[in-house]
């Protein structure tokens with residue numbers, strides 16, 4: 001049964017040699033996007049082994065950090081694979097960010113990313129995530145506060161809140177002025193959520209206006225979609241494409257897409273390393289809906305995996321049904 005670590009034969013994900021965020025040098029410019037519920041320490045490590053140059057944590061609440069919430073702290077775990085690490089924070093009050101910095105919990109991270117793109121209603125209602133697009137002065141203070149730490153700060157924004165607002169360029173310029181070292185544009189409006197195609201011309205306009213690096217996020221799922229977008233930005237965040245096959249980083253860096261079975265086996269091994277059995281089993285179930293996209297002959301597996309309650313059962317099903325994918 002093939003179950004080798006993917007890292008041995010992986011090309012580092014890059015289409016440039018020398019990409020930097022502030023003073024932090026990366027091995028490339030292909031980055032695992034923050035994905036709530038997915039980019040835990042195990043999946044980040046898998047993507048780094050597959051050639052991602054950086055892997056961003058899930059979005060982490062600064063309030064949760066300041067209340068010393070146990071689950072929030074769990075999300076701060078990193079691995080030795082993270083030569084460069086990046087935490088994504090969300091919140092609405094600059095003083096919460098200041099307190100989070102002062103708590104020491106963020107000291108181990110090299111880069112701090114701020115979520116200014118989350119469209120989820122309960123986040124937006126609290127003035128967090130993409131609500132900050134409509135409060136540029138607060139967003140400015142948040143970035144300025146974080147930048148005083150001396151760590152590079154990046155901002156992940158949407159191209160706008162509503163259609164035709166044309167706020168991307170002025171907002172991104174304000175973030176640059178506040179001290180951001182990189183801006184990532186998820187090229188959809190908040191109102192679009194995840195529907196429609198990402199508007200990468202807006203990302204190009206932001207890149208043309210800013211002197212700091214600009215990253216593009218949205219719809220990079222193949223070599224073709226990457227090639228269509230690669231002159232629009234300096235770096236690229238890949239989300240759902242990595243959930244479908246983490247070796248997309250190798251592919252885009254000039255290597256090859258790997259078979260999924262050995263990657264899933266490695267993912268299982270990493271989940272077992274970092275988490276308890278319940279978390280590992282439940283988390284993997286979510287991943288299968290992405291891993292199995294476009295795969296034929298997996299209907300029986302899909303129905304059985306939902307009732308697997310142990311890692312042994314999960315592994316037995318994976319070995320029986322997925323060995324050929």
Ligand SMILES: Cc1cc2nc3c(=O)[nH]c(=O)nc-3n(C[C@H](O)[C@H](O)[C@H](O)COP(=O)(O)O)c2cc1C
Nearest residue numbers: 033034035036058059186217218219220238239240
């Ligand atoms: C399941 C899921 C969770 C996400 N969680 C976050 C998050 O925590 N922080 C964030 O900035 N964006 C989040 N996003 C947005 C992605 O980072 C990315 O910008 C978006 O999915 C578009 O890129 P893609 O087409 O490569 O997936 C999430 C998206 C998905 C699908």
